[in-house]
Amino acid sequence: MCLSVYGEALDIDNIEQLGYLGLLIAAEKYAAISKLLHGRSEKDCADAMRSFLDSIDLRVRLSDEGFTKEVIS
DSSP states (O other), X not given: OEEEETTEEEEOOSHHHHHHHHHHHHHHHHHHHHHHTTOOSGXXXXXXXXXXXXXXXXXXXXXXXXXXXXXXX
């Protein structure tokens, strides 16, 4: 299968390669979000998001929405 991602043609032989490609694309998206929130890379996206939400006084946790550990696990 041949895919075009960001203008580059990629030859995908199997589903594992397609999964890896998905991770690469996700990493680029997380990096872009992080940089918009004054983070540095995809690795600090969660911290950048948390910092942003704190700055606008919006703390959201799953437990606030009624989720429990048992439901999430």
